[in-house]
Amino acid sequence: MGFRSVVFLLIFLLYFVSGERKVQLGQSLLPTTPPTSWSSSSGLFAFGFYQQDNGFKVGIWLIPSKKVVWTAKRDDPPVTGNSTIELTREGKLVLRSEQGGEQLIANPSGSAASMLSSGNFVLYNETSEIIWQTFDHPTDTILGGQTLSTDMSLISSLLDTDHSTGRYRLTMQGDGNLVSYALNTEGTPADAYWASGIVRPNPCSLYLNSTGSLAIINNSNSYTLEILYNYSTSVFNTSKTLIYRATLDSDGIFNFYCHTFTRSDESSISVDWSRPKNPCEVKGFCGLNRFCTFDDDKPSCRCLPGTNLIDSNRISLGCGRNSSREGCRGGVENTTYFNIGTMEKMSWGDVPYYVDKPMSLEDCKKSCLEDCNCEAAQYVDSSCKKYSLPLKYVRRDLSASSSPTALFKVGTRSIKSDNGTVPMPWKSQPVVVKSKTALTKLVGGEEVDKNTLENMVKVALWCIQDEPHLRPSMKSVVLMLEGITDTDVSIPPCPTAASM
Numbered sequence: 095m096g097f098r099s100v101v102f103l104l105i106f107l108l109y110f111v112s113g114e115r116k117v118q119l120g121q122s123l124l125p126t127t128p129p130t131s132w133s134s135s136s137g138l139f140a141f142g143f144y145q146q147d148n149g150f151k152v153g154i155w156l157i158p159s160k161k162v163v164w165t166a167k168r169d170d171p172p173v174t175g176n177s178t179i180e181l182t183r184e185g186k187l188v189l190r191s192e193q194g195g196e197q198l199i200a201n202p203s204g205s206a207a208s209m210l211s212s213g214n215f216v217l218y219n220e221t222s223e224i225i226w227q228t229f230d231h232p233t234d235t236i237l238g239g240q241t242l243s244t245d246m247s248l249i250s251s252l253l254d255t256d257h258s259t260g261r262y263r264l265t266m267q268g269d270g271n272l273v274s275y276a277l278n279t280e281g282t283p284a285d286a287y288w289a290s291g292i293v294r295p296n297p298c299s300l301y302l303n304s305t306g307s308l309a310i311i312n313n314s315n316s317y318t319l320e321i322l323y324n325y326s327t328s329v330f331n332t333s334k335t336l337i338y339r340a341t342l343d344s345d346g347i348f349n350f351y352c353h354t355f356t357r358s359d360e361s362s363i364s365v366d367w368s369r370p371k372n373p374c375e376v377k378g379f380c381g382l383n384r385f386c387t388f389d390d391d392k393p394s395c396r397c398l399p400g401t402n403l404i405d406s407n408r409i410s411l412g413c414g415r416n417s418s419r420e421g422c423r424g425g426v427e428n429t430t431y432f433n434i435g436t437m438e439k440m441s442w443g444d445v446p447y448y449v450d451k452p453m454s455l456e457d458c459k460k461s462c463l464e465d466c467n468c469e470a471a472q473y474v475d476s477s478c479k480k481y482s483l484p485l486k487y488v489r490r491d492l493s494a495s496s497s498p499t500a501l502f503k504v505g506t507r508s509i510k511s512d513n514g515t516v517p518m519p520w521k522s523q524p525v526v527v528k529s530k531t532a533l534t535k536l537v538g539g540e541e542v543d544k545n546t547l548e549n550m551v552k553v554a555l556w557c558i559q560d561e562p563h564l565r566p567s568m569k570s571v572v573l574m575l576e577g578i579t580d581t582d583v584s585i586p587p588c589p590t591a592a593s594m
Contacts, residue, residue, distance in 0.1 A: 116218075117207040122180035125150040125173070133157065136211035138337060138355065142179065146172045151257065152179060152189055152199065154215055154228060156337065156353060158361040163213055163235040163339060164228050165257040166199045181207050187217065200226045212304070213237040213337070233257065235341040242266045242300040244313060248342040249277065261378060261410065262346040270294030270319070272310060274348060274369075276378040284443065287377040288348070288370045292320060306338045308350055308367070323350050323367040346376035377443060377487040381412030385440065385488035398485065399435050399502040400469070415469070415483060417505020422466035430573050433504045433566045434459040440500035443487030446472070446479035453478055455499060462501055474498035506566070506574065549574060 114135050123129055123142045131142025140157050143150040149172025153165040166189070173191035181187055185203035190196050202225045204217030214237070217226040229240045234251050236242055245268055250260035264274050265281070272290040279285035290310060297313045306325025309318045325338060337353040350367035373379055373393040374386035380395035387394055397403060397413035404411040422428065436459075448468075450461055458478035462468040468480040479498075491497070536547070553574050556566050566574070 114208045114210055117181055117209075119181055119183050119185060119205065122178050124176075124178055126175045132207075132209045132215075134209045134211040134213075136335070138211065138335070139163075139209055139213045141209045141215045143177075146256065149173055150175065150177065153257065154209070154213060156213075158355060159353060159363060161339075161353075161363075162257055163237060163341075164215075164231075165233050167194075167197060168233055168251075169258045170194060170197075185217070202226045212239045213339075214240070234260070234343070235339050236300070236302050238302055238304040238306070238338045240302055241311075244268055244297040244299060248348075250342045250346060251344050253344050260344050262342060262376070264342045264348055266298065266300050266310075268297060270296070270298040270310065272300055272322075274342070274346065274376075276346075285377065287346070287375055290320065290322065294319065302338060302340050304338075306336065306352065308340055322369075325350070325352055325366060345373060346379060347373060374489045374491070380488065381410050382484035382486055383413040383488070385442075385490050387490040387492070398470070398483075398488065399437070400504040401483070412484065415505075427464050427466045429463050431506055432463060433506065434463050435502050435504050435565070437490070437500045437502065439492055439494045439497045440472075440488065440490050441497060442481075442485045442489070444481055444485055446481050448480045449477055450480070451475075451477035459501055462503060469503050471501040472498040473501065 115132070117132050121132075123131060125143040125145075129142070131140040131144075133140045138157055139154060141154050142152070144153055144155055144160075144162060151165055151172055152167065153162050155162045171193060173189070173193060177189065177191040179187070179189055179199070181204070185205055186198060187200040187204075187207065188196050189199055200217055202217055202219075204225055205220045206218045206222075207216065208218070209215050212229075214227050214229045216224045216228075219225045229237075232240065232242060232246070232248055234248050234257070236248070242248065242264075244266055247263045247265040250262040251257040252260040259277070261277050262274060263277050264272065266272055271293050273281075273286050274288040275281050275285050276287070292310075298310050298319060299313055300308070301311045301316075302308050307321060308323045310320045310322065311318050325336075333356055335355040337355070339351050339353070340348065341351065342348050348369045349365050352364050352366055354362045354364075370376065374388065379393070380386045383398045383401045384395045385398060387396065395409070400415060400417060401413035402416040403409060404414045418431070450458070453461070453476065455473050458471055458473045461478055462471040462480055465480060467482050469483045470481045470485060472479045472481075536551070553566070553571055557571065558565075
């Protein structure tokens with residue numbers, strides 16, 4: 095071992111082992127009165143109360159960046175300012191609050207505790223052996239020196255600012271495969287959206303070592319079986335401290351981060367590795383009835399044709415149908431109420447309720463249009479696969495060489511609420527329909543039927559939509575203009591200036 099390696103090893107041992115501060119029995123923390131946390135000897139990690147919304151949660155965070163890396167009781171509501179954390183005289187680590195009374199954070203009875211410089215909060219027994227540690231109970235993150243053992247999972251946070259249980263999980267499976275799933279699924283191969291890809295006969299663990307190597311290791315001998323990512327730095331610099339973490343983020347992406355801290359307390363964060371690289375590959379990224387596509391190389395979520403956001407403030411709820419289904423009689427659709435639009439290079443993860451074959455594309459459109467249960471279809475290899483809403487895992491890949499032709503049923507009768515709002519395709523906010531009109535200027539004072547004029551303008555706007563699948567067929571145009579649909583024409587989205 096060279097001189098430089100020996101120096102580095104001594105610094106590492108002194109930094110991470112010898113100088114850790116002990117929390118003694120009877121010590122406690124308050125959310126608003128110092129001390130509010132117990133920090134590591136390095137001054138980089140803290141355990142205690144951090145603020146969330148109008149209250150406080152208990153967790154561990156990187157002090158300079160305030161990045162939370164572990165949370166206790168993550169799905170409990172935030173506690174109030176008069177709560178306490180105590181390492182009791184009996185060696186129990188407890189949280190006391192008005193909402194939950196006395197709750198155990200750690201089960202074993204210890205004789206002391208410590209916030210280690212590795213980011214691991216531990217309880218010791220009387221012989222200074224670790225009997226409980228947060229590294230054994232990860233939430234969404236593993237840190238340098240931490241292992242995700244067989245059958246354990248990282249569960250994403252709901253939001254970057256809300257560390258309660260989110261929508262995704264990363265599991266170190268018993269077959270040695272590291273796999274990402276949407277959380278509320280059965281964990282079948284069809285539900286997976288990323289995997290390390292290699293199945294092994296022996297139990298394995300995911301391990302992030304203190305020098306930045308993220309690897310899958312053999313449980314029996316800690317032998318490295320596969321390196322997923324290896325952070326490399328060519329210069330040994332004692333003026334910098336590097337902290338590594340691997341986090342399943344709220345968007346379902348598994349990211350490797352490097353935090354760089356200097357002696358002047360300056361810090362930087364870099365994302366050095368991500369899986370999957372394409373956010374649109376994350377199943378459930380956009381929610382039900384929304385599809386993921388790329389706009390200017392950035393992921394974008396849009397509602398499917400014929401649907402709108404259920405709640406613009408909670409986009410994870412997805413989109414809902416924006417047209418009336420009153421036209422269905424005896425299982426046969428009133429085709430005057432709907433159009434069929436097409437989109438290319440679309441895919442989704444549902445199983446069709448019915449498959450018709452062989453038939454032409456036009457026959458597939460007609461079959462879906464006349465079927466009350468059909469709200470979307472895929473035409474592939476002369477087969478017509480029919481689906482009902484909701485659809486999940488929908489994405490549009492414009493780079494794909496080929497894909498099924500997607501068909502969507504778009505209603506011409508909008509669902510109107512009591513306050514006169516009308517949902518609009520592709521828009522997150524409803525539009526208020528005013529009784530007096532975007533219209534007298536068009537006719538120069540001539541006496542005309544206002545309803546007829548309004549319908550004519552709306553039909554014209556439907557016909558110049560940017561997305562071809564939203565444009566009505568000539569048959570539908572005639573029916574709408576002649577008033578045969580027996581209802582007002584729904585409000586169209588505003589077209590761009592280019593289409594006008």
